[in-house]
Amino acid sequence: MPALTSLTRVLAGTAVIAAVVTGTTGPAVADNKIGGGAQSPSTEAHGESDGSGTVSATAGAVVFERSKNGSGTSVGPVAAATNWTPPACYYAPKYTPEQLRKVKEPVWEAESTGYQWDGEQRDTYVNGHPYKDFNKEKAGEGYWWDSYVTPGRKGDPGALDCKEDTFWVDTGDDPPADIPQAITPEVLAQLAYAEIRVPTTEVELRPEGATKVNLPTWAWLDATDFSPVSVTASVPMLGVEATTTAEPVSVRIDPGTEDAQPYPASGVCEVVNGRIGEPYEQGRADETPPCGVKYLRSSGDGSYQLKATVTWKIHWTGTGVAGEQRLPDGNFGGEQGVVVQEIQAVNR
Template identity: 65%
Template sequence: MPNAFADKTNPGAGSFGGGSSSGSDTSASGGREGDTLTSAVSGAVIFDRSKNGSGQSAGAVTSATSWTPPACYYAPKYTPKELSAQMRQVWESSAPSHEWALKTQNYFVNGEPYKDFNEDREGEGYWWDAYVTKGREADPGAQDCDEMPFWVDEGDAPPANVPQAITSEMLAQLAYAEIRVPSTKVDLAPQGASKVNLPTWVWLDTAKFKPVSVMASVPLLGLSATTTAEPVSLKIAPGTDDAVTYPASGECEIRNGKIGDPYAKGKADQTPPCGVEYLRSSGNGSYKLQATITWKISWTSTTGQGGNLPNGTFGDDQNVVVQEIQAVNR
C-alpha cells in the first residue's frame, strides 16, 4: 500500500497515513449495525447493503470492459489533534531517520506549508489522507495515492490537482464493487438428460432477478451515491461447438420481466425463445453449459449527478448430459 509517511531512507519507519487503512469498509474501531457498515474513522466510506443481493449463491458482478473501480482515494481522515498526536508519537520513537523526521516536521509544524498541524483551526476542517479500497491492497493502482496528507476547510472542495479526491461518482464506483447478484443456475427441460437434435428449453426464475443496489457515503461530507444493477439479458454458452442456440446469438433478452419460457406439455414441436440444441452426445461425460446474466449498472447521488457505469456480468456453469435418442425396432 502507498505510505506517504514512509521514510524512504529507512523502510518501515512511519506507519500513519498514505493509505494505511482500507477506508472502503471499516477501520479496526469500526463495526456493523444491521446491514450498514460503520466506521470510527471520520472520513471513511461506509456502505448500506440492505438492498443488495444476498445468499450463498450470490456473487460479484464483473465489468464487461476493462474498467475497474478506483483502488485508492482521498477523504477526510484526521482532526488536527489526531494527526498531531500520531505524528509526534512517531517522531519520538527510534524508527524515523533524521532526514525524514525533519521533512515531515517542516511540512506539518514549521510552515512548509502548514503550521502546528493547524491545531488552531480545530473544528474548521480536516486532514485528508489516502484510503485503499478493500481487496485492492496488492493492486498497482493502490500506489497512485502517495501524496502527503493535506488540509481542507470544512465545506470547501479538495484541491483540483488531486484527481483521486473522493467525489459522488467515485462513491458510485466503490459501490459498484460491492454489488452482489443472484446465481445464474438455469432451469432446463427436458429434466434429466437432454437429447441429441431436440431443443432444450432454458429459463430462469425471474422472481430472483430484481434490481439490487448499494449506497456508498461519506457522512462527514454529506455525500452519498447509490449504484443499482438491473438484469437485461441472459447469455447461453452450450459448452461445445456441436450445438446451436435459440436465439442464434445465444443472447436471451429479458422481456416483460421474463427470461425465457418454462417448458410445458404440448410445446415439444415448438422452438424455445431461449434454449440450446445439442448435435452430438456427451458420451460418458457432460457438457458445461454456462449461463451469464448481463446487468445494466446506473447511479444517482445526493449532488443530483448520476449516469451509467459499464455493464456487469455474472455467470455460472452447470453440467448437461446429452444422450442419443434410442430407437426401438419392432
C-alpha cells in the first residue's frame, strides 16, 4: 500500500472508528465503565436543566455549570482585550484500556492507514514500546487521554493543534507538562472563560428622548444588570475544577461622532462605590456628569450610534490553587441611537 499522509491516516482511521461506534453491537464505550462503573468518558455534549434553562453541560470529559452565568436573549460572550483566546482543543480522559483496544484494532485490521503506521501503533500500544497490551494490567488505575474540540470551536484552525497520540495518565498523577492543552485547573479556567456570558450594554441616558446640543447627557449602568457572573468547569472523574468569574470594572463611551465631548475626557467611566456612572437627578442638568457625553452638533434627521463597551475583569480559582488567578480582561458592548437636536431660540 502506498504511504499515506498524516491527515489521510487520521481521516481513514476516523471513518473506521465511526463504523465501529455506530455498528449494531453498540458503541465501543458501552461495556467498560471508568472508575469501577461510576462513570464512562463521553465524546458527546449534553446538558442538564433545572426547569428554567440549562445550568450544566457536558462536553467530552468536561462539565460546565452555568447557574451563575448571564442568561437571557441579550447576553453574549466576552472578547479578550488582548490577542489571547481560550484553547480550541484540549486533552482529557477518553478511554479505558478495553475501550482503546476496541477503537484501535478495527483501524489496524482495515489496513486503510498504511502498514508502517499500523505497525508503529501496535508497537506503541501492544508490544511494550512503551505500553503493553493497551495497559490492561492498569485497568482502574488510570485513563487513556485523547483530544477533544472545545464547544463552538469546530472548524477553528486551533482545533487542529492537539496532535499528540493517545497517552496514559495514572490516577492522581498530573498530565505530562509538555502537553499544554492537557486538562489542569488552569486549562479548565480557560475553557470556562469561553462560556462566560454577560449582558449587552445599553446605558441609561438622561435627559430622556432627544438630547440637546451642548447639553450634558448623563450615562450610567443599572447595577442589577451588571453584577459578577461565573462558570465552573470540572472533570468529575479526576476531581478537578475551576471557577472563572467576570465582574464589570468600567464602561467606555464612544459617542458615535467626533463632534462630541465625553465625560470623563478619556471616555472611560470606572466603577465607583459599586456602580458605573451616576443616575441623573432633577435639577442637575447643567452639572458635569461623572459619566456621559455632550454633543456639539445636531444629528439632523437621523441619530448618532452611541457605543458603550463594558470591560470585565476576569479571574479564576481552582483545585489546589491558592488565591485568585488573573485571566485577560474581556469586553462586550452594544450600540444605541441618540437623537441630538439644536436648542430652539425664542424670539420676542
